[in-house]
Amino acid sequence: MVQYPYEGQGFKDWSGALEKYSDSFLIDLFYKMLRIRLIEEEIENRYFDDLMKTPIHLVIGQEATAVGACAALSTSDLLYSGHRTHGAYLGKGGDLKKMLSEMHCKANGCAGSRGGSMHLIDPDVGMAWSSAIVGGAIPIATGAALASQYKSDQNVTMVFFGDGGTEEGVCSESLNFASLKQLPIIFFCENNFYSVQSPLRTRQSQRDIFRWAEGHGINSSVVDGTNVLEVYEATKSAVEKIRDGGGPHFIEAKVYRFRAHGGAGDDSQTGYREVEEREMWERHCPVESYYSFLDQNNLGIKSQRPELQKQIEQEIRDCFEHALKSPEPKKADLFKYVYAD
Amino acid sequence: MPWDESLVNSLVYDEPDPKQGRVLSYVQSLNEALRIALEDNESVIVMGQGVDDPSAMFGSTKGLQDRFGESRVFDTPLSEEGMMGVCTGAAMRGLRPVYMHNRPDFILLAFNQLITHAAKCHFMDNGLTQVPLVVWAAIGRGWGSGAQHSQAIQGLLMGVPGLKILMPSTPYDAKGLMLQAIQDNSPTIIFEHRWLMKKNGFVPEGKYLVPIGQGVCRREGEDLTIVGASHAIELAYQASKLLAADGVDVEIIDLRSIQPIDDQLIEDSIRKTGRLLVVDTGWAIGGVCAEIGFRAVEKWFSYLKGAVRRVGLPDVPTPAGYALEQHYYPTAQNIVDVVKDMCRK
Numbered sequence: 001m002v003q004y005p006y007e008g009q010g011f012k013d014w015s016g017a018l019e020k021y022s023d024s025f026l027i028d029l030f031y032k033m034l035r036i037r038l039i040e041e042e043i044e045n046r047y048f049d050d051l052m053k054t055p056i057h058l059v060i061g062q063e064a065t066a067v068g069a070c071a072a073l074s075t076s077d078l079l080y081s082g083h084r085t086h087g088a089y090l091g092k093g094g095d096l097k098k099m100l101s102e103m104h105c106k107a108n109g110c111a112g113s114r115g116g117s118m119h120l121i122d123p124d125v126g127m128a129w130s131s132a133i134v135g136g137a138i139p140i141a142t143g144a145a146l147a148s149q150y151k152s153d154q155n156v157t158m159v160f161f162g163d164g165g166t167e168e169g170v171c172s173e174s175l176n177f178a179s180l181k182q183l184p185i186i187f188f189c190e191n192n193f194y195s196v197q198s199p200l201r202t203r204q205s206q207r208d209i210f211r212w213a214e215g216h217g218i219n220s221s222v223v224d225g226t227n228v229l230e231v232y233e234a235t236k237s238a239v240e241k242i243r244d245g246g247g248p249h250f251i252e253a254k255v256y257r258f259r260a261h262g263g264a265g266d267d268s269q270t271g272y273r274e275v276e277e278r279e280m281w282e283r284h285c286p287v288e289s290y291y292s293f294l295d296q297n298n299l300g301i302k303s304q305r306p307e308l309q310k311q312i313e314q315e316i317r318d319c320f321e322h323a324l325k326s327p328e329p330k331k332a333d334l335f336k337y338v339y340a341d
Numbered sequence: 342m343p344w345d346e347s348l349v350n351s352l353v354y355d356e357p358d359p360k361q362g363r364v365l366s367y368v369q370s371l372n373e374a375l376r377i378a379l380e381d382n383e384s385v386i387v388m389g390q391g392v393d394d395p396s397a398m399f400g401s402t403k404g405l406q407d408r409f410g411e412s413r414v415f416d417t418p419l420s421e422e423g424m425m426g427v428c429t430g431a432a433m434r435g436l437r438p439v440y441m442h443n444r445p446d447f448i449l450l451a452f453n454q455l456i457t458h459a460a461k462c463h464f465m466d467n468g469l470t471q472v473p474l475v476v477w478a479a480i481g482r483g484w485g486s487g488a489q490h491s492q493a494i495q496g497l498l499m500g501v502p503g504l505k506i507l508m509p510s511t512p513y514d515a516k517g518l519m520l521q522a523i524q525d526n527s528p529t530i531i532f533e534h535r536w537l538m539k540k541n542g543f544v545p546e547g548k549y550l551v552p553i554g555q556g557v558c559r560r561e562g563e564d565l566t567i568v569g570a571s572h573a574i575e576l577a578y579q580a581s582k583l584l585a586a587d588g589v590d591v592e593i594i595d596l597r598s599i600q601p602i603d604d605q606l607i608e609d610s611i612r613k614t615g616r617l618l619v620v621d622t623g624w625a626i627g628g629v630c631a632e633i634g635f636r637a638v639e640k641w642f643s644y645l646k647g648a649v650r651r652v653g654l655p656d657v658p659t660p661a662g663y664a665l666e667q668h669y670y671p672t673a674q675n676i677v678d679v680v681k682d683m684c685r686k
């Protein structure tokens with residue numbers, strides 16, 4: 001039985017809204033989602049070469065959240081994430097070379113091979129931090145928002161976490177504190193209905209996550225996380241209100257991961273969820289449904305796609321090559337940065 | 342008023358002579374340190390449950406909110422893990438939070454953020470971020486503090502790379518170490534002892550720093566070295582007076598910082614005396630006693646004339662009741678007995 005069917009409306013009512021966006025903006029969203037998809041697929045293809053000795057948590061199926069939400073942020077805004085980092089890092093503009101070097105355990109990885117795939121950071125573009133502990137980044141992001149408020153630096157902080165993350169005590173603690181202090185932060189929950197192989201129904205009572213968030217006195221909403229424009233609009237509206245001095249926002253996006261919780265390939269056939277359920281969501285793939293939408297609205301995407309794809313594939317090949325030939329860290333590196341100077 | 346105030350007020354310490362310098366109580370000295378730090382650096386903020394209430398964290402935060410405002414000195418929700426994470430995130434973004442707890446027992450709720458996040462950010466980030474924060478708590482003892490309000494957890498934390506742990510024993514050090522800890526760029530924990538709060542001592546005006554990782558010799562002696570920190574030093578000092586009357590001359594090393602540890606100071610002393618007793622306010626197993634004892638065997642064995650000994654808490658949770666407590670906590674007399682036994686051999 002399909003436990004968590006897709007219940008969104010896709011792009012049904014969106015054609016009329018198109019005129020407020022420039023063509024380049026619309027195409028750029030597609031380009032960014034396609035890029036993440038192709039990067040993830042290549043990581044997956046190469047995973048069993050065992051040269052990336054790191055756990056991976058692919059975001060295939062969840063590209064629209066990272067891309068749509070990050071499109072509403074500026075570079076100096078801060079992004080935090082949980083273990084499922086790839087989309088957040090790339091969506092915020094993180095350096096692909098540094099990411100792949102990190103995954104190949106190389107000295108020039110974004111964290112010098114001390115973080116691994118669950119700890120991708122790139123301070124230059126505001127990809128501030130991530131934690132491999134579920135919920136761990138949520139209070140840290142809240143602290144960053146406190147610092148922004150204290151310094152009046154106008155930055156908005158956003159933190160990505162899963163439905164599982166909302167079950168951790170620190171999530172409630174952080175929502176309460178952010179609400180209390182009216183901090184400039186967006187709590188962004190990617191609800192993909194599963195924590196590893198545990199469905200929501202064995203973990204939470206029947207409730208809407210965003211309603212639960214609302215109970216903390218936070219402005220909360222829910223969006224179709226397969227629709228990049230809907231994600232963008234919800235985030236943009238939150239960002240604008242925050243920049244106008246409004247307090248924290250909570251956005252729940254309903255999404256689906258097309259692969260297993262971790263590693264390469266899907267594991268639906270093990271029985272914790274129906275293959276049919278995944279296939280249903282795949283018919284609402286964030287990349288392809290947006291592509292069809294652009295195509296139907298005559299944005300010339302069909303003629304551009306092959307070139308975009310070629311360009312991305314070349315970039316990916318180059319970055320993998322760069323990672324593979326990059327140097328490994330040395331023994332002396334191990335002992336650095338235990339304490340800060 | 343904290344429930345154990347009358348107990349703490351009843352404790353008797355050697356009184357410094359006010360003619361020889363300015364005398365402050367331990368708590369006054371902490372209050373002064375926080376005031377100076379807040380004046381000194383806009384990035385410093387002070388938070389904790391009740392820092393702005395009439396008890397003011399035993400008095401250490403008295404008047405600070407009035408002076409520096411609610412954005413810099415504030416009460417927090419009862420969310421130890423969450424607030425530890427908030428401090429970590431704020432520190433990574435340039436603030437210098439001082440997060441105060443009445444008791445170390447409450448820090449146990451924050452271990453995930455303290456140990457698995459704050460202590461490791463700088464390392465995991467390959468040096469890209471720093472976490473300059475201070476976590477402060479006062480170890481409880483007596484008046485029913487019991488198993489859940491008297492835990493001296495320094496031993497649990499000593500083995501966590503990336504943390505610095507300070508345990509002052511005098512008002513002078515309390516101020517100088519607090520100021521140094523706030524200035525340090527790594528997460529630093531200060532464990533005070535509730536019984537030291539009303540102790541008086543010489544405290545210079547203005548800003549001065551006590552370096553982290555440097556111990557101090559409190560009493561020179563020839564026969565045996567006692568190493569410890571915080572309130573254990575007070576006990577060792579009382580024991581040294583009793584021992585001197587019997588012709589036993591002990592040297593007392595106050596570590597002040599138990600992570601990092603001042604190895605050189607201990608080594609120099611053991612080389613002279615050949616005997617080592619380690620004292621601590623925490624459990625003898627797996628903590629300060631165990632670590633220093635092992636270092637002695639590993640590094641300084643050839644100087645030793647006999648077995649290293651320790652006086653810490655027995656392998657038992659703290660009882661709440663007064664009568665049981667008398668059998669639980671070590672006394673100066675316990676130290677005297679162990680030292681005499683060691684010197685006989």
Ligand SMILES: Cc1ncc(C[n+]2csc(CCOP(=O)(O)OP(=O)(O)O)c2C)c(N)n1
Binds near residue numbers: 132134135162195196
């Ligand atoms: C505190 C903690 N508990 C358990 C885990 C193991 N774990 C890693 S990811 C994960 C699933 C989390 O699910 P969710 O938060 O919904 O995010 P998703 O993986 O679906 O993106 C679990 C249980 C962990 N890393 N940290």
